[in-house]
Amino acid sequence: MGSYEALLVVSFGGPERPEDVRPFLENVVRGRNVPAARLDEVERHYLGFGGVSPINAQCRDLIEALEVDVPVYWGNRNWHPFLEDTVRRMAADGVRRAAAFLTSAYSSYSSCRQYLDDIARARAAVPDAPEIVRLRHYYDHPGFIAAMTDRVAEALAGLPEGDRGKARLVFTAHSVPVAMARNAGPGGGAYEAQLRVASGLVAGDREWDLVWQSRSGPPSVPWLEPDVCDHLTALHAAGVEAVVLVPIGFVSDHMEVVYDLDVEAAEVARRLGLRLVRAGTAGTHPRFVSMVNDLLSEPEPVSCDTSCCLFS
Known part of the structure; x- marks a missing residue:
């Protein structure tokens, strides 16, 4: 120590x-x-x-x-x-x-x-x-990955049995301006790259996407996309019937999880007829x-x- x-x-x-x-x-x-x-x-x-x-x-x-x-x-x-x-x-x-x-x-x-x-x-x-x-x-520590893998399994158990094998995993994280995320200077791209590593480790062999939530700032400034709600709409149009939202970018619940996902994204899914569950955060x-x-x-x-x- x-x-x-x-x-x-x-x-x-x-x-x-x-x-x-x-x-x-x-x-x-x-x-x-x-x-x-x-x-x-x-x-x-x-x-x-x-x-x-x-x-x-x-x-x-x-x-x-x-x-x-x-x-x-x-x-x-x-x-x-x-x-x-x-x-x-x-x-x-x-x-x-x-x-x-x-x-x-x-x-x-x-x-x-x-x-x-x-x-x-x-x-x-x-x-x-x-x-x-x-x-x-x-972000890649086995303890964090194991916790989030269990949270995904718990969420999948909340879907009808026929949906569990085909549900799409959609990992979410807080969006940031593109200029910050992909700057060519030292450290440019680390945030997005680390999120992709963590998401892939949790997903294993399942299909998954990384999307973004909770953007702020003027509309003229590009932020990382796609937005989670836009992505749910695109998945539904592509024939996806069930989704597990995984807030991989957060280690505990706060307003940007419980409002942006549990209220806004859930309402989009309800309107589309898309079956949606949200995985928990690592928490305790x-x-x-x-x-x-x-x-x-x-x-x-x-x-x-x-x-x-x-x-x-």
């Missing part, structure tokens, strides 16, 4: 009551000049679920399930408990060196580099802050939980190579 005195679970964060929703969204988009109308739209999504994102509860469940030999702390990028507050508590507790487990499996600006930037800002704001070392990306699957311990126990931590996260 690395010489860690603590484990820091770092997540995106989410509101836990209606009055949290707008301030949370403003934290997420700060500095990005997002129109108020777009925030209004997303706020309605959250309020449709009582103003509560499932992500914080899933973080608590994951932390409770962990069996590690060091204290576990939890800090969010965009909502309570904020990273800076958590790092301050770690410093007060005398922690000098900690491992950071990010609740994102892939290399990209938004799923790694922004997390590292926020950790750096939190450390800079706290006197005598501990050193914090990110545990490696785990025992193999995923044990994976965290495996990463913590690796003898040589792999620090983030900045180039892997700048462009994709």
Whole structure:
């Protein structure tokens, strides 16, 4: 095991009551000049679920399930408990060196580099802050793959027996601008390539597709496609009768899973007459939980190579 005195679970964060929703969204988009109308739209999504994102509860469940030999702390990028507050508590507790487990499996600006930037800002704001070392990306770790393979099997069991053998696996991940995803510079293409590796490992011999969800930004800026709803329409036109949606790009449920897939995509499938089930996220699957311990126990931590996260 690395010489860690603590484990820091770092997540995106989410509101836990209606009055949290707008301030949370403003934290997420700060500095990005997002129109108020777009925030209004997303706020309605959250309020449709009582103003509560499932992500914080899933973080608590994951932390409770962990069996590690060091204290576990939890800090969010965009909502309570904020990273800076958590790092301050770690410093007060005398922690000098900690491992950071990010609740994102892939290399990209938004799923790694922004997390590292926020950790750096939190450390800079706290006197005598501990050193914090990110545990490696785990998109192809056997624990993550096994957890998602089981989630697919559970979803297939929810289809009529006659559909299970022919159901199409459709893996989804958060879309990003094409210019970021396919930049020719260092790290360009890592996000999409890693998602394809993970999807292929989970799918095995079954037919599968990788599609995208939750795009934002002006329509004039190209993002990765096809969109999941457009793809469901195309599959139906091609004669596909049953689909399993697999949110491979997410390790826990949050609003972009439960709204974009369970509401929007499900409504498209209902309208088309397409039989659709959604696989769960890794969450607290025992193999995923044990994976965290495996990463913590690796003898040589792999620090983030900045180039892997700048462009994709």
